[in-house]
Amino acid sequence: MQIIENSTVYDAIIVGSGAGGGMATKVLADAGLKVAVVEAGPFFDPADQEQRTQLRWPWESERRGASTRYRPFGDFDAAYGGWDIEGEPYTHKDGTKFDWFRSHMLGGRTNHWGRISLRFGPVDFKHKDVDGYGDNWPIGYDDVKPYYDQVDKLIGVFGTNEGLPNDPDGFFLPPPKPRLHELFYIKGARKTGIPVYPSRMSMLTKRINQERGVCFYCGQCARACQVYADFSSGTCLIFPAQKSRGQVDLFVNCVVREVTTDQEGRATGVSYINKEDRKEYKLKGKVVVLGASACSTARILMNSKSSQHPNGLGNSSDHVGKYLHDSTGADRAAFIPDLMNRKVSYNEDGVGGMHVYSPWWGDNSKLDFPRGYHLEIWGGMGMPNYGFGFNVNDFNKFFGTKVGGYGDILRSDAKKYYGAVVGVSARGESIARKDNYCEIDPSVVDEWGIPVLRFHYKWSDLERNQARHAHDTFEEILTNMGGELLGEKPGKERDYGLHTPGRIIHEVGTTRMGDDPKTSVTNKFQQLHDVDNVFIVDAGPFVSQADKNCTWTILALSWRTSDYIVDQLKKQNI
Structure with missing residues (x-):
């Protein structure tokens, strides 16, 4: 050739x-x-109107925003590709x-x-x-x-400069304030003795040059x-x-x-x-x-x-x-009754991600794994799309009744539980x-x-032990928040909930x-x-x-x- x-x-x-x-x-x-x-x-230019997915309504997608083979994080996600091309x-x-x-x-x-x-x-x-x-x-x-x-x-x-020994300070713009579900997390984490700090994320909360705008908190950075x-x-x-x-x-x-x-x-x-x-x-x-x-x-x-x-x-x-x-990855979510029946007449979207996080706080010399993990928080009242907010099967199992349906019943249940699910994810270090x-x-x-x-x-037992510790942490924090845990706690047969290698994309x-x-x-x-x-x-x-x-x-x-x-x-x- x-x-x-x-x-x-x-x-x-x-x-x-x-x-x-x-x-x-x-x-x-x-x-x-x-x-x-x-x-x-x-x-690719996200400002190009033909390529733009930001601020598009779910009904502008034939799938109402659901994921596809080439957009596994949702039909409006910016990334072309995926795990299967x-x-x-x-x-x-x-x-x-x-x-x-x-x-x-x-x-x-x-x-x-x-x-x-x-x-x-x-x-x-x-x-x-x-x-x-x-x-x-x-x-x-x-x-x-x-x-x-x-x-x-x-x-x-x-972010904010906190003087942490292994999470170095930097040159930070003002962080956004915690949203309601994050205030619940702060209360639950601190009750367990886990520190919480403003997130460190690369969105502009203040103008730094003339070429880039400032975040307007639509929550759609993805x-x-x-x-x-x-x-x-x-x-x-x-x-x-x-x-x-x-x-x-x-x-x-x-x-x-x-x-x-x-x-x-x-x-x-x-x-x-x-x-x-x-x-x-x-x-x-x-x-x-x-x-x-x-x-x-x-x-x-x-x-x-x-x-x-x-x-x-x-x-x-x-x-x-x-x-x-x-990176290792594990997750757990809970239904928070105190977050039910929230008013939706205000915008609590924020940046596209968490406003607070917990860096690793543990002493590995006293644990059965050598490296730590940080905690990421998710939830809130972002724009609904297909499958948003809660898993109907989990709710039906928890309440022993049918949730959802069609028409007025579906709308009523969606509003009732909208924003009432909070999740915590661990992202940790594996050994090379x-x-x-x-x-x-x-x-x-x-x-x-x-x-x-x-x-x-x-994965080795070191990563599995880390995931087991993370799930114990999830349960304690979410329970402290007044939450009712969703799903079953994974055991050894499921590698304690570890994601498949590669799934964290790090x-x-x-x-x-x-x-x-x-x-x-x-x-x-x-x-x-x-x-x-x-x-x-x-x-x-x-x-x-x-x-x-x-x-x-x-x-x-x-x-x-x-x-x-x-x-x-x-x-x-x-």
């Missing part, structure tokens, strides 16, 4: 336009570099499970994420020193702190914001980069097959399949920056085989794809293990002819950083040990996940790596 070559030689080719790829685009373009951004999905399969090994979420579009998953924007703390980078599990990062909090500070100021994050008040990579990083002194060329609907190399084994660019004409193209660049997501980047590297790199690019250590791990991994399936390819990933992943670790090329893929600047002009700016280089969401650390590390790239290009070292 003929491969069509582009004659332009870019200073940097960036694969992926999510958090890591978007930040690299912004920093490199601001430095005056000529940049190509290759994205597997279409162009036609023509783009993945497989499993030894009966294990891993659900891989992909969002192919400009900005990737940042268009719909919860925007919980937490820094990793000093302990998170050196956790092996505390409990002996896993490995320490080759860098520490002080190496990343200046970049966390810059990300806070560039993008905007609300639909992506048409005034750019919440953080998405496209609106906050790539669009501004296109106005900078550099050059940014977007290649959308383009699936990267491999990183191309010369006879010396150095990267020369990438080859990709254009989804629209189904032809293969090549781009040439001095530097290749991979930010396609931890698993997608690992797949590209392992598929980039040559005589110089027979095991895949950057994979002389055989560690590409290894140490895959996702070499035997949790993704690899190339030897016999399966996607519709573009590219070999797909095969996953091998198992996968990290497949191209881990380290000082030893024999046991890691990149150095501390996320530069391949084997090839000095290839860098990774997604969550692949993470040595461990921490009990925080990973996006703010992806952004900070991508900025740090991009500064290093600019410096090395100026010195002609790469």
Whole structure:
């Protein structure tokens, strides 16, 4: 098959336009570099009226907002993709499970994420020193702190400085006030001795520049914001980069097959399949920056085989794809009688997510698991859609009577219970293990002819014990709130309610950083040990996940790596 070559030689080719790829685009373009951004999905702008889903009524959807295969979080969710994409399969090994979420579009998953924007703390980078599990990062909090500070100021994050030792303070915008269901949570959590603080989330509660608006509390951040008040990579990083002194060329609907190399084994660019004409193209660049997501980047590297790199690019250590791990997740909800029959003549939507949260409070040295979790709260009176608010079967079981129906009865019950269900979710840290991994399936390819990933992943008793502890915590808090628990408490046979690996969509670790090329893929600047002009700016280089969401650390590390790239290009070292 003929491969069509582009004659332009870019200073940097960036694969992926999510958090890591978007930040690299912004920093490199601001430095005056000529940049190509290759994205597997279409162009997306939430302000475009044809693409906008924010502030649309449920009846504007044929499914009344219900989820679909390609919008599993609801028909109005901003993310295209999901865990099951036609023509783009993945497989499993030894009966294990891993659900891989992909969002192919400009900005990737940042268009719909919860925007919980937490820094990793000093302990998170050196956790092996505390409990002996896993490995320490080759860098520490002080190496990343200046970049966390810059990300806070560039993008905007609300919160409060609390002086917590492992949940570092930052540069915060004013947080919104707790809503009624969150006031109930505060009371229940504090009765148990669990601290509660204002959330730290990347929505603008105050104007920071002229290009972005301020949150007007519609509660629909998952639909992506048409005034750019919440953080998405496209609106906050790539669009501004296109106005900078550099050059940014977007290649959308383009699936990267491999990183191309010369006879010396150095990267020369990438080859990709254009989804629209189904032809293969090549781009040439001095530097290749991979930010396609931890698993997608690992797949590209392992598929980039040559005589110089027979095991895949950057994979002389055989560690590409290894140490895959996702956040742990568990949830529980309760019916709160005191929240019944609420007036609906006021707007209590707030931001698209929680106004308060509980960072990890426990002493793991006294527990049967080594790493903690934070608590997220959900509920309130957001816009109803299909299946909103309560599970009819749970209510019928609880009350021993029939709830719901048709017409006036349905409307009456909906109003009666609207806003009376509150849930708590735990998002925790799992231990990175070499035997949790993704690899190339030897016999399966996607519709573009590219070999797909095969996953091998198992939870250990450490994660199960953490989930059991979380469910004990849920029950205590929700009962303290005056709640009546919904559903059954999961036991050992259900892994104590642990979500399937991959379901929290925080996968990290497949191209881990380290000082030893024999046991890691990149150095501390996320530069391949084997090839000095290839860098990774997604969550692949993470040595461990921490009990925080990973996006703010992806952004900070991508900025740090991009500064290093600019410096090395100026010195002609790469």
